[in-house]
Amino acid sequence: MLIHNISQLLTLNGGPQRGKDLGRLGIIEQGAVLMRGDTIVAVGPQDELITKYPDEQRMDANGKVMLPGFVDPHTHLVWAGDRAVEFEMRLEGRTYLEILAAGGGIISTVKATRQCEYDDLYAQTRARARTMLRYGTTTAEAKTGYGLELKSELDQLKILLDLDDEGPLEIIPTFLPAHAIAPEYQTDPDGYTRLICEKMLPAAYEWWLKHETGRPLPFVDVFCETGAFSLEQSRCILTRARDLGFPLKIHADEFDNLGGAQLAAELGAASADHLVKTSSEDIAALAASDTVAVALPCTPFGLAETHYTPAKEILDAGGLLALATDCNPGTAWCENMQFVIALACRVLKLTPAQAIAAATINSAAAIQRDDRIGSIEPGKQADMILLTVNDYRHLGYRFGENLVNMVIKKGRMIPIV
Numbered sequence: 001m002l003i004h005n006i007s008q009l010l011t012l013n014g015g016p017q018r019g020k021d022l023g024r025l026g027i028i029e030q031g032a033v034l035m036r037g038d039t040i041v042a043v044g045p046q047d048e049l050i051t052k053y054p055d056e057q058r059m060d061a062n063g064k065v066m067l068p069g070f071v072d073p074h075t076h077l078v079w080a081g082d083r084a085v086e087f088e089m090r091l092e093g094r095t096y097l098e099i100l101a102a103g104g105g106i107i108s109t110v111k112a113t114r115q116c117e118y119d120d121l122y123a124q125t126r127a128r129a130r131t132m133l134r135y136g137t138t139t140a141e142a143k144t145g146y147g148l149e150l151k152s153e154l155d156q157l158k159i160l161l162d163l164d165d166e167g168p169l170e171i172i173p174t175f176l177p178a179h180a181i182a183p184e185y186q187t188d189p190d191g192y193t194r195l196i197c198e199k200m201l202p203a204a205y206e207w208w209l210k211h212e213t214g215r216p217l218p219f220v221d222v223f224c225e226t227g228a229f230s231l232e233q234s235r236c237i238l239t240r241a242r243d244l245g246f247p248l249k250i251h252a253d254e255f256d257n258l259g260g261a262q263l264a265a266e267l268g269a270a271s272a273d274h275l276v277k278t279s280s281e282d283i284a285a286l287a288a289s290d291t292v293a294v295a296l297p298c299t300p301f302g303l304a305e306t307h308y309t310p311a312k313e314i315l316d317a318g319g320l321l322a323l324a325t326d327c328n329p330g331t332a333w334c335e336n337m338q339f340v341i342a343l344a345c346r347v348l349k350l351t352p353a354q355a356i357a358a359a360t361i362n363s364a365a366a367i368q369r370d371d372r373i374g375s376i377e378p379g380k381q382a383d384m385i386l387l388t389v390n391d392y393r394h395l396g397y398r399f400g401e402n403l404v405n406m407v408i409k410k411g412r413m414i415p416i417v
């Protein structure tokens with residue numbers, strides 16, 4: 001299939017974009033893409049490709065913009081219920097940490113998720129995966145973390161793998177029993193940390209070997225934060241995970257700076273995420289590493305807070321910056337990367353081009369899949385979106401409306417509008 005008459009073909013070629021390099025879209029005006037099966041075969045000006053491949057079946061893009069499908073590298077997709085009541089409480093003046101201390105927050109979702117039957121939980125998660133796809137996300141990382149005990153955590157991992165098998169949204173799983181201190185261990189966080197290190201991580205490793213069909217190991221993540229896991233506990237969990245062979249991620253500096261960002265750089269984590277209360281030293285450590293800094297602007301927005309990730313400083317220091325939704329029921333129920341881009345342009349002061357690169361090739365790097373997705377280049381997986389507009393800057397400029405006309409996932413065309 002040769003897709004032609006693309007007004008702006010945003011290839012995002014050339015790999016992840018560090019520091020001030022961010023925003024190289026690799027635009028081909030009047031471009032075309034040839035794909036066969038699930039793979040991109042050729043990319044270039046349409047005149048060239050039509051001459052070279054005269055017998056290919058064609059699709060007219062009608063002068064619209066095409067870019068790589070969005071890669072959302074931080075989501076908590078699998079949960080049951082909602083926290084609308086808590087949202088109202090927060091608006092009435094209670095803080096997130098106060099709600100957490102009162103037994104609300106994550107723990108209320110843990111209770112709902114533990115009680116939810118597999119089929120029901122699958123259906124609730126699947127609905128969100130469908131919404132993501134509709135808004136142009138073709139690959140999403142998704143975390144467990146609303147079980148906080150082995151069986152429930154592994155059930156959530158199973159749901160993520162089953163959803164990925166079903167498609168079309170591709171799911172990259174993360175094992176996150178260290179999302180919060182389990183309710184049974186509220187007075188003994190060290191005990192829960194030991195349980196994770198000594199029982200849950202080795203059991204997840206065994207489970208994976210038994211159940212898997214050739215996928216790489218999932219990520220292991222930890223919520224390094226006041227009221228969750230201390231720096232020492234986080235180090236313990238991530239070191240154990242690394243020794244078992246799991247690639248790493250971390251939630252760091254969302255509310256307090258405990259040193260999680262530097263720990264991520266030190267341990268070679270794929271990404272450090274949130275990074276709101278991040279210091280200049282932390283930023284320098286990240287910039288000197290291959291750990292991707294993932295900004296989640298929907299979270300402070302969802303909490304009606306005023307502090308956001310210092311994206312400019314990260315770029316000035318030469319860091320790798322990516323964007324994600326953080327889709328979760330407590331602070332940011334948002335499946336839509338277009339909204340993240342619009343928000344990033346305003347609160348992180350990114351240009352549309354920078355935000356697009358941070359939501360495609362750099363977010364693919366944040367889940368260590370930039371060799372296969374995140375750009376439109378020969379040999380890569382055919383994951384692309386066609387917009388309803390003819391200038392890419394409408395992404396960022398406009399918000400609240402879906403600008404995706406068609407999603408192409410592994411070469412399969414899915415009309416949206």
Ligand SMILES: [Zn+2]
Nearest residue numbers: 074076251326
């Ligand atoms: Zn998160």
